[in-house]
Amino acid sequence: MLTITLKPGKEKSLLRRHPWIFPTAIERIEGKPEEKNKPGTTAVVQSASGQFLARAAYSPKSQIRARVWSFNENEPIDHALIKRRIKKAIAYRMAMVKGSDAIRLIFGEADGFPGLVVDWYAGKQGHLVCQFQSAGVDAWKVPIVQALIAETGCPNVYERSDASVREREGLPLIIGTLAGNEPGDETPVTENGVRYAVDIKTGHKTGFYVDQRDNRRLVMEHAAGRDVLNCFCYTGGFSLAALKGDARSVISIDSSGEALAIGKRNVQLNGFDPAKAEWQDADVFKALRAFREQGKSFDLIVLDPPKFASSPDHVDRAARAYKDINLLGFQLLREGGLLFTYSCSGAISADLFQKIVAGAANDAKVDARILKRLSAGADHPMTTSFPEGEYLKGLMLHKA
Ligand code: SAH
Numbered sequence: 001m002l003t004i005t006l007k008p009g010k011e012k013s014l015l016r017r018h019p020w021i022f023p024t025a026i027e028r029i030e031g032k033p034e035e036k037n038k039p040g041t042t043a044v045v046q047s048a049s050g051q052f053l054a055r056a057a058y059s060p061k062s063q064i065r066a067r068v069w070s071f072n073e074n075e076p077i078d079h080a081l082i083k084r085r086i087k088k089a090i091a092y093r094m095a096m097v098k099g100s101d102a103i104r105l106i107f108g109e110a111d112g113f114p115g116l117v118v119d120w121y122a123g124k125q126g127h128l129v130c131q132f133q134s135a136g137v138d139a140w141k142v143p144i145v146q147a148l149i150a151e152t153g154c155p156n157v158y159e160r161s162d163a164s165v166r167e168r169e170g171l172p173l174i175i176g177t178l179a180g181n182e183p184g185d186e187t188p189v190t191e192n193g194v195r196y197a198v199d200i201k202t203g204h205k206t207g208f209y210v211d212q213r214d215n216r217r218l219v220m221e222h223a224a225g226r227d228v229l230n231c232f233c234y235t236g237g238f239s240l241a242a243l244k245g246d247a248r249s250v251i252s253i254d255s256s257g258e259a260l261a262i263g264k265r266n267v268q269l270n271g272f273d274p275a276k277a278e279w280q281d282a283d284v285f286k287a288l289r290a291f292r293e294q295g296k297s298f299d300l301i302v303l304d305p306p307k308f309a310s311s312p313d314h315v316d317r318a319a320r321a322y323k324d325i326n327l328l329g330f331q332l333l334r335e336g337g338l339l340f341t342y343s344c345s346g347a348i349s350a351d352l353f354q355k356i357v358a359g360a361a362n363d364a365k366v367d368a369r370i371l372k373r374l375s376a377g378a379d380h381p382m383t384t385s386f387p388e389g390e391y392l393k394g395l396m397l398h399k400a
Contacts, residue, residue, distance in 0.1 A: 002031035002043035002058055004066060011047040014054055017385035019068035019109050021045060021056060026065060029058075036060065039170060040139025042069065042077045057114065057136020061170030067114035067136050079143045085112045086147040096378040099217075100191040101126070102198065104210050104379040105148070109386045113137055115169075118148060119206040121198050127156045127183045129206040132174075133165045145178050156180030160206050175201070186262070188269070192217045194240045195269045197262050204234065204259075211376035211392050212237055212304065215340065218372070218396065219302060220245035222338055226299035229253075229291075229332065231284045231325065236263030236277075238302045238340075243272045247300070253280045253287050285321075288328035301329045302340045307391075309345035318345055319356050326360035330368065333399045342374070342394035350393040357395055372396040 006014075010025035027048060035041045035058075043058045043066060052073045056066035069077045089111040097103050105128070106118035115134025121127050128148050132138045138161075145157050157179040166173055186197035191213055198207040219228075219238050223245030230239045233252035240263075242250050254260055260279045267277050280287060284305070303325050309318030322343060329339050343353045350373065361368040374394030375382070382390045 002029065002035045002041050004029050004043045004045045004056070004058070005050075006045065006047055006053070008048040011051070011053055014045065014068070014071070017071055019054075019056075019114055019386060020064045021066040021068070022063065023065045038139075039135030040137075042136075057134065057139065059135035059169055062135065062168060064134070067109075067134055069112070069114075069136065079147075082140060082143045083147045083150075086144070086151050089113075090151050092381075093379050097213075099193070100189070100210075100213055102189040102191055102196070102208050102210050102213070104377075105152070107380050108133075108389070110381045110383050110389050113144075115165075116144065117206065119208070119210055120152060120154065121187050121189050121200065121207070124152070124154045126154060126187055126189075127158050127180075127200055128152060128154055129158050129160055129200050130178065131163060131206065132159070132161045132171075133163055133169070135169050135171065138169075138171055141178075149179060154180075156183070158183055158200055160200070163205075186265075192220060192241065192244070194220075194244045194266075196235065196237070196240065196266055197269060199235075199258075199262060202258070203262075209234060209237055209304075211344075211380050212342075214377045215342070215374055215394060216241040218374070219300070219340060223247040223300060226338075227297075228300045228302070229298040230302045230304075231288070231329075232303065232305045233263060233279075234259045234304075236260075236266050236279075238304065239263060239277060240266050240270060240272070242300070243267065243276060244270070247276070249276050249278070251278045251280065251298075253282050253284050255281065255283055257281050284325060285328075288325065288332060291332055292328060297332055297334045297337075299334055299337045300340070301333055301337070303329050304340075304342045304344075307345045308343070309347040312347045315345075315347050315352075318348060319352070322348070322353070322356045323360050323363075326357050327363050330361055330364035330366045330399065333366075335399055337399045338371075339368070339397040339399065340374070340394060341397065342392060344392045346388055346391040348393075350390070353393050354395060357397070361397075367400040369398040369400060370395055371398050 116137040223242040
């Protein structure tokens with residue numbers, strides 16, 4: 001059995017139920033050589049004085065050297081645990097997520113599966129899409145897939161383990177069918193009464209930004225009669241929500257031609273008036289400056305950029321980029337207009353994000369009201385012991 005003994009005092013974060021163990025906290029690792037070299041081996045973690053702390057998945061190459069499976073000494077890490085946790089995770093979603101068949105079933109640490117993401121699209125005839133992003137869940141892939149199929153009744157499972165974090169774990173990038181049918185090029189889902197085509201095989205992440213469901217609904221509720229600008233639109237998540245909410249016009253900008261092509265098809269799929277929807281293949285930073293020069297303005301603007309800060313080292317540069325687009329957003333917003341602005345950078349706290357947006361409003365000489373603080377939906381739960389799980393934060397603002 002592999003045993004990880006921590007340095008004196010380094011047990012504190014585990015006693016607060018934080019699930020990550022870094023190399024600097026480790027005094028020694030004992031076990032057979034084959035266990036020490038095998039990513040995903042279950043290890044017992046103990047304090048310097050020999051007190052049991054947790055069972056964790058060992059990852060010899062990763063900067064997160066072990067991720068906790070369980071803090072309970074009496075809980076073995078086995079197939080029954082996998083089944084139990086998947087059942088629980090699904091029951092929670094069924095109770096909490098309304099009005100959509102695009103659901104995050106497993107959200108990593110928050111569901112007791114560090115590094116695992118599972119999204120479920122289009123019900124039993126649709127697909128489960130998995131990302132195994134750590135050695136621990138990768139080692140348990142087969143029982144995880146079996147339990148997912150058994151608990152959902154959906155036989156089709158596709159793997160999108162192509163995120164670069166896999167490389168940091170020393171794991172190869174993998175894309176392909178794990179069970180059942182291969183997905184078609186577009187899997188239709190329905191969210192808040194809007195149909196979206198999801199490209200499971202080559203879209204971003206697992207194909208769709210499920211996390212913005214509630215925020216898209218909020219935009220739908222406020223879009224009526226407004227001229228809407230959706231920046232970083234991907235396949236038109238917020239654009240379609242705005243059209244459903246009777247927006248007067250929607251301009252959507254993204255630098256991915258493939259994403260825009262799906263966005264346009266989504267307009268057809270819903271039978272919305274294509275004349276109301278304009279799609280621009282452009283860099284948002286440049287497009288917003290061009291709009292400013294042309295004197296264009298909008299009643300509702302969405303800014304949902306990609307992760308600008310991929311690590312704490314990039315926070316300053318990311319903060320400047322967030323400030324830049326938010327400043328432009330405030331300048332392009334009409335009086336009485338609404339700005340929905342987001343950051344999905346884990347390294348930027350909600351507090352810092354609000355300060356950046358406040359700085360942008362100040363530079364734009366705009367009096368802005370914060371109407372709501374926004375986050376991901378209930379299927380991306382934040383836990384009290386793992387603040388890293390809170391990556392998406394947003395603000396709904398009103399220009400006075
Ligand atoms: N709001 C979307 C998700 C946005 S993801 C939804 O609800 O589905 C971020 C998007 O930003 C991606 O589609 C990516 O192609 C795009 N992107 C990244 N950098 C960009 C840039 N500089 N200009 C325009 N689009 C960009």
